[in-house]
Amino acid sequence: MEFSRRNFIKFFAGGIGGTLVSPLPWKLIDDIAIWTQNWSWVPLPGRGKFSTVNSVCTLCSGGCGIEVRKVGNRVVKIEGRRNYPVNQGALCPLGMAGQQILYNEGIRWKAPMKRVGPRGSQEWEEITWDEALNGLATKIRGLRNEGNPEKLAGIDGNHSRSTVALLIKRLFDAIGSPNYLGMPREEDTHAMAAFLMQGTNGPVAYDLENSDFILSFGCPLLDGWGAPGRMMSAWGQVAGDKPSTRPFLAHIDQRASRTALKADQWLAPFPGTEAALAMGIAHVLIREKRYSKEFVDDCTFGFADWFDAQGHGHKGFANIVLKKYSPQIVENITGIKKSIVIELARRFASSHAPIALTGRGKGLLPGSVYEFMAVHALNALAGRINKSGGVLVAHDLPLAPWPDAEYDTVATDGLKRERLDRAGTPRYPFTRSLIHTFSEAVNSSQSSPVDILLISSANPVFTIPDSKSLIEALDKIPFIVSFSPFKDETSLMADLILPDHTYLEKMEDVPRPTGVQYPLFALSQPAVKPLYRTRHSGDVIISLAQRIGGTIAESFQWNSFEETLKGRVKGLYQLGQGQIAYDGSEPVWKRLDKKSGLTPVYSSFESMWEALRETGCWYVPSHTFGTWSEIFQTPSKKFEFFSSNIELALKTYSKGKSLDDALADVGILARGDEVYMPHYEELKSRADEKEYPLLLVPIELINLASGWIGNPPFLNKTLFDHQLRKDDLFVEVNPKTASTHGLQEGSKAVLKSRTGELTVRVHVFHGAMPGVVFIPLGLGHTAYDRYLKGKGVNPYEIIDPTEDPLSGQSVWWNTRVTMVKI
Amino acid sequence: MKKRDSAKGARYGMVIDLDRCTGCGTCTIACAAENNVSVLYDESDKTRNINWLKIYMLTNGKAFPHTEVVYLPRPCMQCGNPPCVPVCPATATTNDSDDGIVSQIYTRCIGCRYCMAACPYHARDFNWFDPAFPKGMDRYLSPEVSPRMRGVVEKCSFCHHRLMSAKSKAYFEGRRDLREDEYIPACVEACPTQAITFGDLNNPKHRVSELIKNPSAFRLLERLGTEPKVYYLTTKDWMRRMADNYLQGESKKEGNRPEKKNG
Ligand code: SF4
């Protein structure tokens, strides 16, 4: 064809038309988009076979069943298991973000490490496990050879009923050191109150789901208290019901917490006056004879006036309560109107299954013993102890005991020495461990009474109110060993790191998750093989004991942690009762009094163990309500309004001095018979109210990890920018308080207490009680990685704790501060 | 499979019960984990961070202790009449499928952010930075959802990949319709209080169809006519009034529920 001008134009025009119609340019644009976007910095998720592992979350002692989703050998996600009795599918935000704890390389110790530079220089040398353990064993042997086994001390954050905690405790026993300390827990306060009034030692068991009136004295039911998975799923199960058919929740809180917001009634007494409110309710119950006469007459001691064996007259609980806690007096103390106190009491008494409960935070904050007793007294008055929907008297699981540990003379002598923290001595007769008195003991002696300190599953430098004195003590202690898998504040101060696996890499047990009302044993499974050269602390303890040798090695005749655990589980098998699967159809709490489904489906221990490893739970869907006489283990064999144990303890402690002096020492303001009974004690702050007009109250948020585990980055996504902005932490302040202090939303301010100061910003919030500054716990890390370190401030740096009367535990909620705008 | 008429197709939707929601944030995290959402060092920078499901905190502003707070989880509303779609010059976001889900095709997105400007719900986030994961954390990324790159917009997909795998499964089993529980997005599954219900709004047997008839059901900014497929439930009138914008003096009765006389 001839190529004329005309043809050329035709060709050209056709060409343009053709190109536009053809997909080519679009394809090119698309390709450009792909090329410009596909850089190497876009991570490519690895492929592999999809699988799941059933396990249990052990980030707290809530015992939620989890399904770990895997691709190849990687964990990609964690989901809650609907077929798990505790949480029935629910997980808290932390549990949902667990994969970030496993895989965050920047926060993990990858192998045993020895400090080489000066302390705090962060110069470390990787060593072998043999080297690490032999070195430590030699040091411990050295202490024993000198006859000073008590110079070994330990701080353990594991749940006190867990197998690892028991192994560590056993190591201390066999070595001969009494200085094994548990981290503070809310459960300690519960245990003390239960011991003093009931003489029982079992776990907390609130049958909340079967109750129809829940009176919560600050127990943050939906803010992470107890077993959070259980609590949130329980709320989900009733939230859709008509208010008339679901349990009525009256919640006492100084702030519009998540629990307060969902409550049917929210009451806000002045901070620290909860016990007075409880006593006011008791007053109305007694005055209007609305208490359970049957229970009070038959099963309690100290209600009415009485005479002791020496013929001395004593005032009864009723007498004192009637005299001292009239609704008017209670209104003056708490700020709650007397009509409301009366109405609350009547509602409590007229409900079918009321329950009164106490609690603090997410389980790592102790409460006040007299307050817990005062609230529990309401359960007794209403006859709600060991009743369906009430406070159950629970027992430890029938796990098989290990053979007794062997003690040589060094160990028996060592164990006779007084504990450094004086817990369990006449000064603190009912307390298991006290970190602050431990620090004081170290700080007040010439040379450190502790040569070696082992710290496991805890980050006390960050998580206890009096961290300053602990840090001083740590500086003084010559050798610190940390078992932490994480580069947390405490492990960074150590000399030797023996890193544990993280929770997704190991098997662990949670006997009786916190607060759950029926016997349940939760067992986790490793979801992946350990990523690094870490070792299970249980195995490390066994291996260490064997290397120390002698009777200590004889006390640890196991090959592995799994063997010790399996040995204990035999006890559950021998009970001849229990279930190992849950199909999700009927919640276990609905069948507690039915006595059905008790017969196990397993026929041999091995088959039970296999099934337990697959399902992660063993439980008995029933509760033994028992008869009163067997339940109470107090000296009087009754429920004691007048605690004979307090009387005995104070008698011992006041030997050689006056009772008044003894009471002053123990910090009890009350006098007379009230000392031995639940009552309200005003907790004085050490600071002057005029000089420090505001009260600083730390709070825990369900979406901000505040314990040993550092907050994973995913959780930062859920914080509001009126909680954290850039690196500034916000405190919540009522508009009234803000205006008297010249503060606006977002103002920067300095909070100053007797012991220190912090710079924060202000969120003006109607939901905060006037006069109180609420500050979240969990930020202000100086360790971990860029995603956490340096964000916000740690309230504990300025908390000025006093001692709770009787228990000596740190009171973290009565620090007085000033707040000045900058 | 026979091609379906889109009008007769599914119309997936969500009902979030605000009276039940505690604002715990588990849904946000489940979503981020399921969908490979990246994390910033500074997640407090709410103009730069990425949250497909963001939780808002609303309060009635009443003085202590009469203060009430509602936490409002906000995924993409999956509008029936999505304003973000027509503005996209690259056809990177579409709404022509037979499931009613507004898609986001990252490889087509040129980062002009017109859609972000058009979305009245702030449901879209832009990748201002390279997708970052703290060191070692790329190991938990899921191969079911492609990670996004710098310069593209992303948003909630109603966990579209979950629909795809549910559909393939049904297809292999020779079924055409999905059962109600076969396709559940990650946030719905994760919510510990079961505040979120999910299903096909076109299917009268699905619970969502029943729930949206509830007199306390409403949608956000309904007057804009975007026809969101995410519904909320609350008995709190003050909250419901916040769900739409009114001019001063304008009767608030035009919301989808007349105001109570004493409210
Ligand atoms: S509540 Fe405790 S056990 Fe449950 S998911 Fe959260 S951290 Fe894990």
Ligand code: SF4
């Ligand atoms: S997970 Fe459920 S309860 Fe928690 S914020 Fe989301 S919707 Fe609300």
Ligand code: SF4
């Ligand atoms: S539906 Fe899926 S993508 Fe959308 S918010 Fe929920 S989890 Fe995220």
